[in-house]
Amino acid sequence: MTHGLTDAQFIDKVASFLWPYYIVLALMNGVAALYLWRTGQMKTWFSLPVPGSGKSVPISNVVAWVVAAVGFVLLAAFAGNSNVSWMPSMPLSWQEAINQASGPVMYSLGTTVGLIVLFIFRRFFVTPAIAWTIWNLMLLFLGLSMTDRDFFEIIAKPDNVPIVMLVLLLSFFTWLATYRAVINDDRMDRGEPPLEKLDNEKVLVWPDLVYTELICMIALTAFLIFWAIALPAPLEEPASSVKTPNPSKAPWYFLGLQEMLVYFDPWMAGIVLPVTVVIGLMAIPYLDFNREGNGYYTIKQRKFSYIVFQFGFLEMWITLIVLGTLLRGPNWNFFGPYEQWDAHKVEALANVNLSEWFWRDLLGKSLPTAPAGSNLPTQIGFIGLREWLGIALVLGYFIALPPIMALTVFRRYYQKMGFIRFMLMANLLLLMASLPIKMVLRWVVQLKYLIAIPEFFLNF
Known part of the structure; x- marks a missing residue:
């Protein structure tokens, strides 16, 4: 969009958008001030003392929005100048x-x-x-x-x-x-x-x-x-197998x-x-x-x-x-x-599965692996042994937590909703909460999956 443009050309392009933008914001605040004044909703916020006179100047909401409108007009003037040194910008710090x-x-x-x-x-x-x-x-x-x-x-x-x-x-x-x-x-x-x-x-x-x-x-x-x-x-060039966006x-x-x-x-x-x-x-x-x-x-x-x-x-x-x-x-x-x-x-990606953390880092052992050529029940048994901690945590999360919720913070909801409706609501809430929980686990302890069963493309 701005590739190939020099800094001066880029500023000219941005200026053509910014000065009308700031004018619109000035009109917006001017209309707001006029509306408050015409409808009798003008309210004094505070007063500024005038030095040496013993008097004060009331500052109302109408005055504040008029000042904001004037400020945006000044920003529009600076933005329309197309001068880099005058262009209103976010400070680099x-x-x-x-x-x-x-x-x-x-x-x-x-x-x-x-x-x-x-x-x-x-x-x-x-x-x-x-x-x-x-x-x-x-x-x-x-x-x-x-x-x-x-x-x-x-x-x-x-x-x-x-x-x-x-x-x-x-x-x-x-x-x-x-x-x-x-x-x-x-x-x-x-x-x-x-x-x-x-x-x-x-x-x-x-x-x-x-x-x-x-x-x-x-x-x-x-x-x-x-x-x-x-x-x-926003149309792009025809799809190509050798060039992926x-x-x-x-x-x-x-x-x-x-x-x-x-x-x-x-x-x-x-x-x-x-x-x-x-x-x-x-x-x-x-x-x-x-x-x-x-x-x-x-x-x-x-x-x-x-x-x-x-x-x-x-x-x-x-x-x-x-x-x-x-x-x-x-x-x-x-x-x-x-x-x-x-x-x-x-x-660098250093994410680990819960089973890897438990067996390798905590116990110092290799992951349980089924012998080559094992039948399906044997493979499932070794997978269950390898992932037992994650399976226990996930089942406890979805099975043990709803009754605890019903007996504690959600007691009133359980009494009014009954067993089936409450269990449905509780599991929906727990599924919704699983996203932020998983995000926090990824950021804090770099946990990839609680349950990792790549043999059957099943991970959680």
């Missing part, structure tokens, strides 16, 4: 720090901790002023990072544009749902009905709904036509599955886990015994369901898609977002 913190451990740990913090302090983060500030910082981060050639190569690739849109749209709609849920929880604590029950006016399908859908359809069609014209189709990535909606292949065998990551996800989604109406929280946004009344869904969808699916898009490069190695994708980068 920040780029290095982000690259260093972009490993699989820090990425997964950071996103998990971030989701936990957002959930615990959701009342603070859904405040419109705080959410709008975070939104501006996200867009500013994107703009400042686009001047890096390696970051631009990833983000501006037509294949990856939907990922950027996915992150921004999910951020907005997650905030919107959480914001309304917090309001509804407060209203119900006061004995008031949720917001959705206040809007009970009857609306006719024809013409109200049909006209709205028609307008949306036309607008979306126009947007797709513009997208098709503005961005070249590196990295060879699945479509963005399958990148989560491709990331799972790093930690699980293909039969597990490509068949069992996807089928389990579908079965789990189908089973939700039959497992759900909570009659509250239907038809309106709430967290307090469905806290367990909310946490499980958000963790499963955002942390175990969306973050894997972003990881596979931005941080996985040639040979499926990890690269920072500002790091050049070097196809010759080599990372």
Whole structure:
């Protein structure tokens, strides 16, 4: 995309995108300030004293967004200058720090901790002023990072544009749902009905709904036509048996599955886990015994369901898609977002199976192996002896843990759901938890498989 361009030519190309980008952000903040002022939602945050006058100047949300709009206009002016020294860019020290913190451990740990913090302090983060500030910082981060050639190569690739849109749209709609849920929880604590029950006016399908859908359809069609014209189709040259793309990535909606292949065998990551996800989604109406929280946004009344869904969808699916898009490069190695994708980068792999660790490292013995020419029962017996520890751990995980869960933290769920429904839910949860557990084991102790039976292509 930028191969063959000099630094000056690259900056010119980026500048043609950045100055309209910053102008749009300035208009966005200007419209927000105008909306707050016209609707009477202006709030004073603090006051700045004027030296020598004994007076103070109130700083409101309207003033803050006007200042933000002016700041983005200045950034647009600098970006349109096409001068490297004037171009607003992410500081190199920040780029290095982000690259260093972009490993699989820090990425997964950071996103998990971030989701936990957002959930615990959701009342603070859904405040419109705080959410709008975070939104501006996200867009500013994107703009400042686009001047890096390696970051631009990833983000501006037509294949990856939907990922950027996915992150921004999910951020907005997650905030919107959480914001309304917090309001509804407060209203119900006061004995008031949720917001959705206040809007009970009857609306006719024809013409109200049909006209709205028609307008949306036309607008979306126009947007797709513009997208098709503005961005070249991500078509590659004809396939060749002597030239394999590196990295060879699945479509963005399958990148989560491709990331799972790093930690699980293909039969597990490509068949069992996807089928389990579908079965789990189908089973939700039959497992759900909570009659509250239907038809309106709430967290307090469905806290367990909310946490499980958000963790499963955002942390175990969306973050894997972003990881596979931005941080996985040639040979499926990890690269920072500002790091050049070097196809010759080599990372030592020292992953070991649990059976190898137990027999060789712990006991100092060779792995039990069936004599040559042994029949099938004998081979299975030696395999069972070799993999007994992994088999015991996996069976204990799926057989022993559900009863323990039923007697302890999930006692109330077991009483309401009964044996069959609870066991199904417990095993679905344990299967979902097996992915982060396996990822942690790979990173911490370099464990490859708990059960390794290559004789029958069965590994877990």
